[in-house]
């Protein structure tokens with residue numbers, strides 16, 4: 001077997017493989033720990049599934065070479081196809097629905113398209129600010145629950161003209177809660193017994209919950225699409241309208257109903273969990289680095305003095321260079337998507353080891369973003385690493401929070417615009433106070449998120 005010579009975790013045993021030393025609740029953080037012992041490329045095996053984990057900058061850069069490697073539909077993405085089918089994120093690159101949807105949707109995600117979304121993004125951020133104003137003097141806020149309300153509402157309104165109206169309740173939206181459980185379930189897929197009847201017994205409770213969550217999520221998606229179909233005369237300018245009425249310019253073909261439903265599900269989730277995680281980590285880092293927060297505020301005050309109410313225009317967002325570096329540095333230390341799956345297109349070698357066509361490989365962004373190649377103190381939060389001259393002095397290809405190549409993130413500009421806009425209004429309005437004694441703990445449910453993060457907000 002081609003992977004037999006790769007290093008692997010100690011105590012590997014028959015049948016279970018590395019299950020005893022694995023950490024299903026925090027798999028990629030466990031890979032980072034293993035890297036210290038096993039080096040830049042190693043093999044893990046859970047039951048009968050091998051995964052080659054790649055974390056050395058040189059090998060990672062090679063793995064991103066689109067001529068030799070492409071996206072792999074890894075075990076957990078395979079499991080996600082039960083929910084999202086062949087929508088953009090979970091499609092095989094060879095499936096015709098991938099290029100069809102990609103061609104139809106690309107224009108809606110170009111930087112210039114963000115101009116059309118700016119006002120809705122701003123209105124939604126103001127919804128969060130109003131919600132936080134009421135709570136600012138009343139203890140701390142539950143950061144991730146609230147950033148998640150913001151980002152789900154933003155993508156729902158901009159993508160599909162749908163309102164969850166999350167700021168009318170304090171609990172997470174039931175849709176967000178169901179999706180979060182579903183993703184946690186999918187993220188653990190590789191760690192459940194790969195024998196369906198045994199899995200059905202051992203994980204009975206979890207599977208029952210998953211089925212009921214799926215039913216609920218499908219209902220919401222159908223409701224989103226139904227409410228549009230019932231209003232055929234309406235004027236809409238959103239992703240849903242684009243998907244229902246635009247043909248692929250290359251083939252002249254439309255997306256079918258089932259695929260549209262899968263895309264709506266994919267965008268609601270891809271568009272919300274990742275951006276809310278980015279905002280939550282950024283707020284944590286800003287609260288614990290008041291010097292950085294102050295510098296970001298100075299920049300904000302040059303556009304909107306301290307005693308004014310900011311009214312950001314589309315173009316203003318791109319003037320906030322320092323705040324953008326804060327976001328870049330946040331995504332370096334805490335890449336919300338901690339890695340991505342790749343596979344060789346043909347048998348080849350990587351880091352001196354033979355790797356076979358189709359072999360499951362994982363590009364471990366979380367580790368590469370913390371490699372000594374970043375400088376003396378790679379764990380320090382230092383937004384000025386992203387000053388152009390310092391970026392130029394590093395090797396290219398070691399910063400990939402949005403993935404790589406043709407299957408990289410379509411929502412990158414969307415996420416960056418929303419994140420910078422939200423942080424601008426939050427920092428301009430509040431001083432962020434960390435909770436005494438809070439130690440950052442990071443959970444993994446496909447994406448990374450801070451656990452139990454609460455901040456005090458003091459109106460400035």
Ligand code: MNH
Nearest residue numbers: 088089270271274275278337340402403407409410411415
């Ligand atoms: Mn997003 C793919 C990270 C925000 C929609 N996204 C990816 C990938 C990464 C990623 C990494 C590649 C996954 C892979 O190779 O398997 N995405 C992010 C991060 C943020 C983010 C870190 C926020 C910060 N993503 C968004 C937003 C949207 C979105 C916002 C939509 C509005 N992302 C997608 C879609 C894909 C994707 C769709 C799949 C693209 C494709 O395969 O064609």
